[in-house]
Amino acid sequence: MxxxxxxxxxxxxxxxxxxxxxxxxxxxxxxxxxxxxxxxxxxxxxxxxxxxxxxxxxxxxxxxxxxxxxxxxxxIGYLPEDASPYLMLTVRENLEYIASLRGVNNVKDKVDKLLDFLALRQYEKNRVMSLSRGNRQKLALALALIHDPExxxxxxxxxYLDIPTQERVISLLNSMTNAxxxxxxxxxxxxxxxxxxxxxxxxxxxxxxxxxxxxxxxxxxxxxxxxxxxxxxxxxx
Known part of the structure; x- marks a missing residue:
């Protein structure tokens, strides 16, 4: 198909x-x-x-x-070239809000998993406006993945991602064999x-x-x- x-x-x-x-x-x-x-x-x-x-x-x-x-x-999960998450919300608030719109089950577990995988845990209470471009990119990717899109x-x-993060993202995307x-x-x-x-x-x-x-x-x-x-x-x- x-x-x-x-x-x-x-x-x-x-x-x-x-x-x-x-x-x-x-x-x-x-x-x-x-x-x-x-x-x-x-x-x-x-x-x-x-x-x-x-x-x-x-x-x-x-x-x-x-x-x-x-x-x-x-x-669909979509990562635009110039991603712009909600600037006045924190990292966690962005993820929880989009997860709620997408009807995600076990929101906390899913958010925690993405925060840890993308090394965003230390920034979870920070407003997006304070993040570096690299961390905004990681958040935007997490938002695209939050609902396990087809x-x-x-x-x-x-x-904007550093080399170690690039490798983690490549590994993650390659592991999504059904998408x-x-x-x-x-x-x-x-x-x-x-x-x-x-x-x-x-x-x-x-x-x-x-x-x-x-x-x-x-x-x-x-x-x-x-x-x-x-x-x-x-x-x-």
């Missing part, structure tokens, strides 16, 4: 076309990277899937449903560690998709994504 499907999607911001006739499908249980340079349309794609934007043309489906439906929104949409999930995951990133090494398939976006269009192992022939993982995309474009001419 397809968990995510885009059919000939077009999205414009005024005169700027962010997505131009984008189509792809992601089967339930797949781990997929949405790879491309800054400005390629990755964040716009995730916002369409989570129901923050509507396409100007085409169709977006989440398990066959309109992303704006209550049922679709209930099965589908995870993660926009640059390792931003469908779409990870947006401009770094090939992150895509390789979190996904088995990849969709490459450039200038609002899908320029390549397939197994991530097949992408290696177009460049090394430490190369700038712009160089890899240039080789991809040459290969399809």
């Amino acid at each position: 397809n968990c995510i499907e885009l059919r000939n999607v077009v999205k414009k911001y005024g005169k700027v076309t962010a997505l131009n006739n984008v189509s792809f499908t992601i089967e339930c249980g797949e781990k997929v990277a949405l790879l491309g340079p800054n400005g390629a349309g990755k964040s716009t794609t995730l916002k369409l899937i989570v129901g923050l934007l509507r396409p100007d043309n085409g169709e977006v489906l989440v398990k066959g449903l309109d992303p704006f439906s209550t049922k679709a929104r209930g099965i 589908i995870l949409l993660l926009d640059e999930p390792l931003n 469908t995951m779409l990870v947006s990133t401009h770094i090939m090494s992150i895509a390789r560690r979190l996904a088995s398939k990849v969709i490459v976006l450039s200038n609002g269009q899908v320029v390549w998709q397939g197994n991530i192992s097949d992408l290696k022939k177009f460049g090394e993982e430490n190369e700038p994504i712009e160089s890899i995309v240039a080789r991809l474009m040459e290969s399809v001419k």
Whole structure:
């Protein structure tokens, strides 16, 4: 079954076309990277899937449903690129509030587990406005995971995290074998560690998709994504 499907999607911001006739499908249980340079349309794609934007043309489906439906929104966990938890609430209050909205059982146990795993326990009584960017990112990830979503949409999930925390997050995400995951990133090494398939976006269009192992022939993982995309474009001419 397809968990995510885009059919000939077009999205414009005024005169700027962010997505131009984008189509792809992601089967339930797949781990997929949405790879491309800054400005390629990755964040716009995730916002369409989570129901923050509507396409100007085409169709977006989440398990066959309109992303704006209550049922679709209930099965998605979303980490935006510039996450902004409730600044005046404490870390724990943010987690407990979102957990209550999501209908989570055993809220205290679930919150405690995430606080400990993401090394946020010492900040649980601190207001979010006082946190570093790294700790805000960890909280935003915890908020996306609090209800054990079927589908995870993660926009640059390792931003602002130190190396040990990155490794813990990668381990956690890889352990979620039943979840469908779409990870947006401009770094090939992150895509390789979190996904088995990849969709490459450039200038609002899908320029390549397939197994991530097949992408290696177009460049090394430490190369700038712009160089890899240039080789991809040459290969399809």
